[in-house]
Amino acid sequence: xxxxxxxxxxxxxxxxxxxxxxxNLPPHFxxxxxxxxxxxAARVADTHxxxxxxxxxxxxxxxxxxxxxxTTLVRLLLKEIWQLKAVDVSLDDxxxxxxxxxxxxxxxxxxxxxxxxxxxHYPGLNDSKECLVSTLLYALFVAGLCVLFPTLLxxx
Numbered sequence: 586x587x588x589x590x591x592x593x594x595x596x597x598x599x600x601x602x603x604x605x606x607x608x609n610l611p612p613h614f615x616x617x618x619x620x621x622x623x624x625x626a627a628r629v630a631d632t633h634x635x636x637x638x639x640x641x642x643x644x645x646x647x648x649x650x651x652x653x654x655x656t657t658l659v660r661l662l663l664k665e666i667w668q669l670k671a672v673d674v675s676l677d678d679x680x681x682x683x684x685x686x687x688x689x690x691x692x693x694x695x696x697x698x699x700x701x702x703x704x705x706h707y708p709g710l711n712d713s714k715e716c717l718v719s720t721l722l723y724a725l726f727v728a729g730l731c732v733l734f735p736t737l738l739x740x741x
């Protein structure tokens with residue numbers, strides 16, 4: 586079974602535009618979503634229909650390359666166009682806050698002020714984050730959701 590995107594992107598354009606504005610992206614980004622992100626979402630929906638079960642989609646890329654933006658928009662498209670339940674989970678969700686990182690940098694080492702170095706996630710996560718993330722993904726997967734998971738290529 587092949588799932589095709591509707592020819593009328595206008596039905597979701599306002600929601601996509603609102604999300605683009607909330608992410609502080611330029612308004613013309615909607616044309617990028619229509620040209621590139623809708624076909625990606627269509628591929629995910631098609632794969633889901635062929636599998637007839639939950640799927641896990643992992644998006645890899647360098648820090649700041651747009652993985653979270655991609656998965657957030659694809660999740661919206663899957664919901665609005667194909668009425669699919671989807672969730673996006675990111676390691677960004679587990680970072681310490683800016684204030685917490687600044688305090689850690691002051692107390693331990695200045696490099697801990699930035700994201701991406703060891704100890705920038707919530708305490709205890711560094712030793713068990715793979716287990717935590719795996720457990721979370723499994724729970725979401727069992728619940729029947731498409732799981733969109735932006736990851737960093739260099740993470741271990």
